Amino acid sequence: MTSECIECSLHPSKPAHFQCNECSSAFCSECIVQRQDFQNGQMETNYICPFCNIPADPVGVGNLLEPxxxxxxxxxxxxxxxxxxxxxxxxxxxxxxxxxxxxxxxxxxxxxxxxxxxxxxxxxxxxxxxxxxxxxxxxxxxxxxxxxxxxxxxxxxxxxxxxxxxxxxxxxxxxxxxxxxxxxxxxxxxxxxxxxxxxxxxxxxxxxxxxxxxxxxxxxxxxxxxxxxxxxxxxxxxxxxxxxxxxxxxxxxxxxxxxxxxxxxxxxxxxxxxxxxxxxxxxxxxxTQPGKKKKKITPEQARLHHIDILIKGGRHEAALEMVREELSDNREDVKDDVTLSEKYYDLLKVCQKRQGIIKHGPEHLRLLISSNNKLKAIKVYEELAADKEIIIPIESGLAVGKWLYKRGDYKRARVCFTRCIKENPKHAKLPEAYYPIIRLFNEHFNNPAQARKIGKGVLRTYPKHPLAEKVQQYLKTIG
Ligand SMILES: [Zn+2]
Ligand SMILES: [Zn+2]
Structure with a gap:
């Protein structure tokens, strides 16, 4: 690299391979966006400025050589x-x-x-x-x-x-x-x-x-x-x-x-x-780098890479727009893509798009739960639960509550189950929230009276629920 080496705008120690005429940002080989286009009867790789979405110019290989x-x-x-x-x-x-x-x-x-x-x-x-x-x-x-x-x-x-x-x-x-x-x-x-x-x-x-x-x-x-x-x-x-x-x-x-x-x-x-x-x-x-032969990347991979670079470059609104487009395509492969969903969720947060979070947040939580991503699910659940307007499906609330309970995080488990009950009064699945709450009151919050009261209520309202029998047996142990 020469002493006047142009460096990547996102990696201050890497020599740039490309520079954009429009915004003058420079990019190393990792940060430039490659796009395959059909030109002159064959596929050609175009190098695109991720910020302006237009072709960028090679900086000149002199920039990549030791003097x-x-x-x-x-x-x-x-x-x-x-x-x-x-x-x-x-x-x-x-x-x-x-x-x-x-x-x-x-x-x-x-x-x-x-x-x-x-x-x-x-x-x-x-x-x-x-x-x-x-x-x-x-x-x-x-x-x-x-x-x-x-x-x-x-x-x-x-x-x-x-x-x-x-x-x-x-x-x-x-x-x-x-x-x-x-x-x-x-x-x-x-x-x-x-x-x-x-x-x-x-x-x-x-x-x-x-x-x-x-x-x-x-x-x-x-x-x-x-x-x-x-x-x-x-x-x-x-x-x-x-x-x-x-x-x-x-x-x-x-x-x-x-x-x-x-x-x-x-x-x-x-x-x-x-x-x-x-x-x-x-x-x-x-x-010069025969080992690093140009990897063929799919258009989908290129778009994801583009989104990452926009995020890295702090262009969150533009990244958000791209992720939104990806997801709105309703393609099968992205529908259940946790990574993409997470990007979207994080970008909505960074850009403070509350309406977007109200809409996408519960869906993101569902994906985290179905992919068994416990820690992230708990975190996202609590962020969503802090907003009264967000409707969290009872299945998600119950799943998170059970994980918290298993981890021995009893206070947070109780808060979670209580929200499930408040948000979904008389829901057929509520005994799944009541049963652990009964046990919490009796075993961890030193309040058997409250446990008994809730237990009786469950038996009255949900006599046919599979958990009713368990509740009844448990009440007997409280005496
Ligand atoms: Zn540019
Ligand atoms: Zn770079």
Whole structure:
């Protein structure tokens, strides 16, 4: 991540992948909402700002990368991976086996150049592992690769003209400026595939200035990188056979070429927005995080995720509206969905929608009870019971009362059963509330007289209820 990293509006430590043009909120890969739409004859994923419900723009993958100046060790080890290493060794061996063969030299040159260029484009596309030799080397178009040599030759030609005609100072100055601009020109060549654009100072200089001081930092690295190998070579004992020195020189040359093209590719990737180079977000994610391949999510899952993000972002009214829509569809799969019901209930509370709670609260309680969610059911019951206008079905009241009773929460159990009785006078199920109340008065509230009184009342009113017999037997134990 660069120092100017844009962070997710909901996760202040995560780099953002998308940003909304409308509300300027930024979202990480977890917080963006994905929507599958049928476009151009195939399903395509659109990335939607959860707040504005419109497509958001990728921030640019530069936002997701560690800056090139902190990953120097990785540039050094890049050519040591299988393909570039084997290639460098084989090419160096060929160089010493056929030291005077022009054909071998030319083939080596072409292969090495193609591979280095493949490293550059491959890295610039966000693929941070080396390209495989087979596909990149022998199937792709060669002309693109040799365009860079056209540029090198052109500059060398101008340099020799200036050097020969005007003098060493003029030639030297031109060489220096060309050297400074060369990586920028190569990047423009990759980006536009046009020599004319790549050598146009009116294109290259603005691009360099957009990268800013970091561009010159890259140049410093490009200069310093060969210093190590060169120093190594300097210390190779003179007594070593010439053939080994030759081999090492060739090997280090390839090593350095691969590193520098990898570095340039990475800088192009990191600054692709500034340079104007397109990096496809989906390809980038797939190539950098193969394990995290885009999960296929159903439209229902996407909507639930959208609701969660709205809640996380504090957009409760909007979330409430979405949940309401989900539930109003009357779909079988959401009808008994406790999670969705809970979201709706909590949002109604947060948004202080009393009418909504009066309507949805009892239904939510019923779902909690049928899914045996005791603690939550008790809590919701008491919240609902505090509002006199809310009608709680007697079945729900009885269920909660029995749970409280079983937990030994006798006072709250009594309050619950009493409400059942008051709310549903003469209801056929009331003995289920009276029986535990009789026991509570006798066993826990030290009031057998009251227990007896209620018991007699139950026997009078509900003589045929299955619990009547139990009440009668219990009254006998009170005496
Ligand atoms: Zn937005
Ligand atoms: Zn996030």
């Amino acid at each position: 090139f100046w902190t990953r120097m060790p990785k540039f050094f080890t890049y050519p040591l991976q299988t393909t570039p290493l084997i290639l460098a060794v084989v090419l160096s061996l060929l160089a010493i086996i056929f030291p005077h063969s022009l054909i071998v030299w030319l083939i080596c040159f072409i292969v090495s150049t193609k591979y280095a260029y493949a490293i550059l484009t491959h890295t610039a596309q966000g693929r941070l592992t080396p390209p495989s030799a087979s596909t990149e080397l022998f199937n792709s178009d060669v002309s693109q690769v040799f365009k860079q040599y056209v540029i090198f030759a052109l500059f060398f030609f101008i340099f020799s003209l200036l050097f020969g005609w005007i003098g060493i100072i003029c030639g030297g100055l031109f060489a220096l400026v060309s050297f400074l601009m060369m990586p920028g020109m190569l990047m423009m060549l990759v980006t536009t595939n046009s020599i004319l654009v790549a050598i146009n100072p009116f294109v290259v200089i603005p691009v360099i200035s957009r990268i800013g001081g970091r561009y010159f930092l890259m140049l410093v690295f490009l200069i310093l990188l060969p210093a190590g190998p060169a120093a190594l070579l300097y210390y190779v004992p003179a007594a070593l056979p010439a053939v080994i020195t030759l081999f090492l020189t060739a090997l280090l040359k390839h090593y350095y070429t691969f590193i520098s093209y990898n570095l340039m590719g990475y800088v192009l990737l990191q600054y692709h927005e500034e340079i104007g180079y397109d990096v496809d977000y989906d390809d980038f994610i797939e190539s």
